[in-house]
Amino acid sequence: MPPQIDLSAIPIVDHHAHALTKAVQIASLVQYQGYFSESPDPIIKARYVPDSIMWLWAIRELAGYLDCEPTAEAVFAARNARPIQELANGMWTDQNSVVLMIDYGFRSAENYTPEELRATFNQRVEMILRLETFAQDLILQHSTFSRMLDAFVAGVEGARAAGHIALKSIIAYRTGLDIAWTSRDDAVRAFGQVKDQADREGHIRLASKPLCDFLVLTALDIANRQEMPIQFHTGFGDTDVDMLKANPLHMRPLLQSDRFRKVPFVLLHAAYPYIRELGYLAAMYPNVYMDLSLAIPFITTQIPTLIHEALGLTPLTKVLYSSDAFSIPEIFWLANRWGRAGLEQVLSEIVQAGALTEAQAQWAGEQILSANARRVYQLA
Numbered sequence: 001m002p003p004q005i006d007l008s009a010i011p012i013v014d015h016h017a018h019a020l021t022k023a024v025q026i027a028s029l030v031q032y033q034g035y036f037s038e039s040p041d042p043i044i045k046a047r048y049v050p051d052s053i054m055w056l057w058a059i060r061e062l063a064g065y066l067d068c069e070p071t072a073e074a075v076f077a078a079r080n081a082r083p084i085q086e087l088a089n090g091m092w093t094d095q096n097s098v099v100l101m102i103d104y105g106f107r108s109a110e111n112y113t114p115e116e117l118r119a120t121f122n123q124r125v126e127m128i129l130r131l132e133t134f135a136q137d138l139i140l141q142h143s144t145f146s147r148m149l150d151a152f153v154a155g156v157e158g159a160r161a162a163g164h165i166a167l168k169s170i171i172a173y174r175t176g177l178d179i180a181w182t183s184r185d186d187a188v189r190a191f192g193q194v195k196d197q198a199d200r201e202g203h204i205r206l207a208s209k210p211l212c213d214f215l216v217l218t219a220l221d222i223a224n225r226q227e228m229p230i231q232f233h234t235g236f237g238d239t240d241v242d243m244l245k246a247n248p249l250h251m252r253p254l255l256q257s258d259r260f261r262k263v264p265f266v267l268l269h270a271a272y273p274y275i276r277e278l279g280y281l282a283a284m285y286p287n288v289y290m291d292l293s294l295a296i297p298f299i300t301t302q303i304p305t306l307i308h309e310a311l312g313l314t315p316l317t318k319v320l321y322s323s324d325a326f327s328i329p330e331i332f333w334l335a336n337r338w339g340r341a342g343l344e345q346v347l348s349e350i351v352q353a354g355a356l357t358e359a360q361a362q363w364a365g366e367q368i369l370s371a372n373a374r375r376v377y378q379l380a
């Protein structure tokens with residue numbers, strides 16, 4: 001029997017998550033299944049989610065929590081019978097989650113705003129500014145590049161004063177992590193085309209490489225002056241991510257440059273499947289941190305393997321747990337439950353291997369679930 005590391009007393013600081021949906025009830029079992037996959041494909045959601053370990057394991061776990069039969073229908077009925085406030089607060093309390101840092105630029109029309117989350121639920125809520133969606137709004141609002149850029153700079157410079165504790169970039173989804181040193185002239189040229197299209201169509205999905213690269217570099221300069229953390233989507237996600245361009249090794253020129261030494265780079269989702277690449281970067285560069293979300297909970301029974309890979313090379317003060325959960329409380333609960341259990345199992349095995357003492361393993365668990373995020377984001 002390996003020594004049992006127990007991390008249940010350690011509160012979770014969930015440093016990357018999304019808001020809950022305001023839909024009072026979920027209309028159908030098929031719609032419910034949709035939340036248990038990253039795929040936007042209706043056939044995956046309807047036909048294949050029920051055949052995934054994510055779903056099968058979740059249903060049994062949720063039946064235990066909701067005290068109902070371990071069938072999809074019973075779990076669906078039991079969760080819909082509970083008011084959302086009771087369901088969500090209960091699940092966060094059950095897993096000892098205390099802080100949510102919300103990237104609210106995702107499905108924002110259908111979700112609780114950060115203010116509404118604060119008013120309705122039992123978590124401390126902090127805000128993260130998503131750069132690309134912020135820039136999209138400004139491109140629609142402003143007629144010239146320089147006015148748009150002035151507003152972008154003012155917004156990023158004022159992000160902290162407006163209550164944000166970090167920036168977030170989804171450039172991996174838009175043009176890739178191979179961010180090139182881009183001149184203002186190149187960005188101005190790209191703006192003309194993007195603006196024309198935005199005016200014609202009335203909306204915009206910003207995916208112009210010169211513009212995306214220039215705006216992210218501009219934001220990084222501001223973050224460097226303010227020593228403000230930035231989260232980058234890296235690795236897997238839904239199908240509009242080009243996985244070849246989502247490898248964090250593409251960010252080496254940025255990390256090698258002295259220009260952004262004071263920016264804490266928090267690279268999200270264990271960069272899965274590029275976890276070894278991310279672990280290497282976090283071990284090499286003082287200002288790179290490794291997040292484990294999305295892989296937790298979605299890789300299910302492989303979570304302990306992932307955590308082993310994360311901790312083997314990377315200093316324990318540079319690995320951060322989060323859920324990346326979205327829309328429904330169940331995803332938060334499963335991530336928190338499986339993440340904590342996986343960390344307990346792996347730390348127990350590391351103690352058994354003689355690499356850490358029990359006290360050191362306890363300390364490591366506290367760093368990963370709580371203390372590292374509090375330090376990186378300077379949470380009071």
Ligand SMILES: [Zn+2]
Nearest residue numbers: 016017103324
């Ligand atoms: Zn996310």
